[in-house]
Amino acid sequence: MQAVCLRQVPQGMPQAQDFELRQLPLPLIGDGQLRVQVQWLSLDPFLRAQLGGRYAVPCPPLGSIVPGYGIGTVVEDRSGRFQPGDVVAGMTGWAEFAAMEANAASLIDAALAPVSTAVGVLGVPGLTAWAGVRRILQPKAGQTILVSTAAGAVGSVVGQLCKAAGCRVVGIAGSAQKCAIVTDEFGFDACVSYRDADFVASLRAACPDGIDGYFDNVGGAVLEAALSLLRLHARVVLCGLSDQYNRAERPAGPNLGPVIGARARLEGLVVYDHLGDFAQCRSELAQMIAAGTLRYREHIHDGLASAPAGFIGLLNGDNLGKALVRL
Amino acid sequence: MQAVCLRQVPQGMPQAQDFELRQLPLPLIGDGQLRVQVQWLSLDPFLRAQLGGRYAVPCPPLGSIVPGYGIGTVVEDRSGRFQPGDVVAGMTGWAEFAAMEANAASLIDAALAPVSTAVGVLGVPGLTAWAGVRRILQPKAGQTILVSTAAGAVGSVVGQLCKAAGCRVVGIAGSAQKCAIVTDEFGFDACVSYRDADFVASLRAACPDGIDGYFDNVGGAVLEAALSLLRLHARVVLCGLSDQYNRAERPAGPNLGPVIGARARLEGLVVYDHLGDFAQCRSELAQMIAAGTLRYREHIHDGLASAPAGFIGLLNGDNLGKALVRL
Structure with missing residues (x-):
């Protein structure tokens, strides 16, 4: 073979x-x-x-x-x-x-x-998104949720679950083409490319009232920008650090000052802790796919x-x- | 006048x-x-x-x-x-x-x-310690809790509250003299000076099984060292950033990788949110002072x-x- x-x-x-x-x-x-x-x-x-x-x-x-x-x-x-x-x-x-x-x-x-x-969508990426949303973000109708790697297997599900919960959802992705997919296909309210020169200003414009939750798969400058938008008692899912996977040295992280000011909670997520919920997750997501409310x-x-x-x-x-x- | x-x-x-x-x-x-x-x-x-x-x-x-x-x-x-x-x-x-x-x-x-x-001890510093311990750290008997600025008005109370809860408590302070006060007078199990050249190694030796909770008033390199010791589901109170109060630029923060691995929770604390608990806090702490179990x-x-x-x-x-x- x-x-x-x-x-x-x-x-x-x-x-x-x-x-x-x-x-x-x-x-x-x-x-x-x-x-x-x-x-x-x-x-x-x-x-x-x-x-x-x-x-x-x-x-x-x-x-x-x-x-x-x-x-x-x-x-x-x-x-x-x-x-x-x-x-x-x-x-x-x-x-x-x-x-x-x-x-x-x-x-x-x-x-x-x-x-x-x-x-x-019905595998580990779907479970990652589901566990982060259900266990940590716990979004409520009317809140603004920010999602990194929004065009990807995890981020696209995070955003759609938050939309289903009645949130305004803003994505971060790596190109204008991806951002178009995020808004047109996955139904996010807005999407900003982290590769744009004016990324931080665009992100701020897309989240004029700040954010109540953030799902981070990236770390580094993208996380730093997200932390600057935290509203009171915001929750942040720390799930990945793609910013540093290809670096020999681990770069410094974001300054955590805004976390104090916002009384925010940052919490690490490892999907394997949630394997016991896989059946429930898969059933929920499959129903959403069948109903046309979850795309992948x-x-x-x-x-x-x-x-x-x-x-x-x-x-x-x-x-x-x-x-x-x-x- | x-x-x-x-x-x-x-x-x-x-x-x-x-x-x-x-x-x-x-x-x-x-x-x-x-x-x-x-x-x-x-x-x-x-x-x-x-x-x-x-x-x-x-x-x-x-x-x-x-x-x-x-x-x-x-x-x-x-x-x-x-x-x-x-x-x-x-x-x-x-x-x-x-x-x-x-x-x-x-x-x-x-x-x-x-x-x-x-x-x-019965004022805002005491309330800060009390709220961080009761609302966020929630220490349990047998856990190891790490406390920054351990000789100070907040840290000394944090450590003694955690000792009273049956924890092993390790302090971080800024000199050998302060460390002696932290262990001899405030009853911490160990204390390490962040000004020592071998600070990180000493801290690791003082916390051989890692830490279940950390109360941070410092940020920067001290927080980074603490994050490297997080045990599963550890909690971190982010309460101050004395490392940067005197700097013109806000320095980068710690790398957050260990937070993911430990499924840890970092939470911002602002004491003024807890003013409604001041009477309860003051009464508890005063009783401890009277009983000789809280020193200041x-x-x-x-x-x-x-x-x-x-x-x-x-x-x-x-x-x-x-x-x-x-x-």
């Missing part, structure tokens, strides 16, 4: 030569395991943190298959829990076939929505060999929607 | 020549007001923020009396609410006599504790003319205990 392996640990922005397409034997499976033929790979920013040794799970050894979420069809089951033909999601890695522990694989209901959504977008790369370029594009902000590789 | 007036707005660390001792006429009072003979002035770090225009209350005009809390004896009452001889606390400013609005003056119970405590320390400067030097010493960290001027 083909697999994409880690050739060297990326320094700064990952490059194509950090990865290597190799021919490997099919993985063996033992009792309690499944062999899965991979259909979809999920490309996620946290992989960059993991490759840099800044993640809960360590960087894999050089030469091994690049880790990552995927979706595949069961071709052999030695657990007694799945049938050949079942579609499952889990840590497949970047390969055509994967050996998975049955208890780490989740069955995908293909009737619920297209199976690719299991790593996007996929940016599909074709073929396993396109995974490195797709991942690099994701880190550059080139993707429009949840980044996937279709095998 | 004598008064200390603002001669120029301090740039960086305040200097003696920023202030001026002047002879002024006694203040006139109208209906609803009192004339008070000032006995005690409270020297507080927030005054530096106010003089720099970084506070809820603006910097007073040049030439006017330096604002500040004080305690005095009522010499004339035109409100019908006080008797001559009553002791009251409020915004007296740095002067021998003050005209105060009766509804902004609070009667001090001289039987409860020495009246000077009304601007210290005062650093007394004698004479109105000593106020500028006392204030500068406070900002330099020279004081040992709540800084007061005795008139």
Whole structure:
């Protein structure tokens, strides 16, 4: 089978030569395991943190298959829990076939929505958004909520959940094209590009009364700008630091003075704490999709060999929607 | 009467020549007001923020009396609410006599504790500590709590309240002498000086299992070091930024990565939100003082003319205990 392996640990922005397409034997499976033929790979920013040794799970050894979420069809089951033909999601890695522990694989209901959504709007990104909104932001009708990476798999769901709660929702994204998607397709009230020279002034103009909540996936200057807009008792979900994933040194953070003045609450969110709510989350989001009140977008790369370029594009902000590789 | 007036707005660390001792006429009072003979002035770090225009209350005009809390004896009452001889606390400013609005003056119970405590352990510093501990830190027995400015009027009370709740309490102060006071007099389990070259290593050694709560009055490098020790679901009270009161530019803040990993909560505290709890706070703290379980320390400067030097010493960290001027 083909697999994409880690050739060297990326320094700064990952490059194509950090990865290597190799021919490997099919993985063996033992009792309690499944062999899965991979259909979809999920490309996620946290992989960059993991490759840099800044993640809960360590960087894999050089030469091994690049880790990552995927979706595949069961071709052999030695657990007694799945049938050949079942579609499952889990840590497949970047390969055509994967050996998975049955208890780490989740069955995908293909009737619920297209199976690719299991790593996007109905997967961990959807759960991240849902947990941040329900557990920390707790938006109320009439409030203004600001959302970073608003065109992405997490941010687009955050904003739509807050819209459904009756909020005014403002997005931050990385280009005029993304901002157009955020407002026209995801229904945000406004969107500002952090790459604009007048970003801070534009953000302030889009949030003239400040913000009651902010969902941060970025850190750095974007978080600093958001903190300057905090209203009394605002809540901030600290969920990611994409601003620093590609940097050798961890840059300084924002000055926290405005947090005191606003009596604001900043709270760290790690989605894996909320896996117990996955069924509830998935059911709510699927109902919203069926009702037409939750939209999502996929940016599909074709073929396993396109995974490195797709991942690099994701880190550059080139993707429009949840980044996937279709095998 | 004598008064200390603002001669120029301090740039960086305040200097003696920023202030001026002047002879002024006694203040006139109208209906609803009192004339008070000032006995005690409270020297507080927030005054530096106010003089720099970084506070809820603006910097007073040049030439006017330096604002500040004080305690005095009522010499004339035109409100019908006080008797001559009553002791009251409020915004007296740095002067021998003050005209105060009766509804902004609070009667001090001289039987409860020495009246000077009304601007210290039983005053706004005590309320700040109490509100931060009761409302945000919510310490539980067996937890480790870290406290900045541990020898000061706020930090010393924070630590003793957390000790009373059964916590292990570690302080941060600015000298070996202060650290000795923090452990020997206030009963903290350990104390580390942020001026030591090996501060971060010492702090880590004093908190080998990390921290469940942190009370920050400092910001900057001290907050950064504390964030590196956060345990899961730790809480951080953001209450002051003494690291930056004397700087022209607001420096960058700490990197917030550890907040995500720890699922920690950082929350801004402004003591004036909790004035409604002052009676309850004062009663609890006074009982602890009477029972010998809450200690406090005062650093007394004698004479109105000593106020500028006392204030500068406070900002330099020279004081040992709540800084007061005795008139």
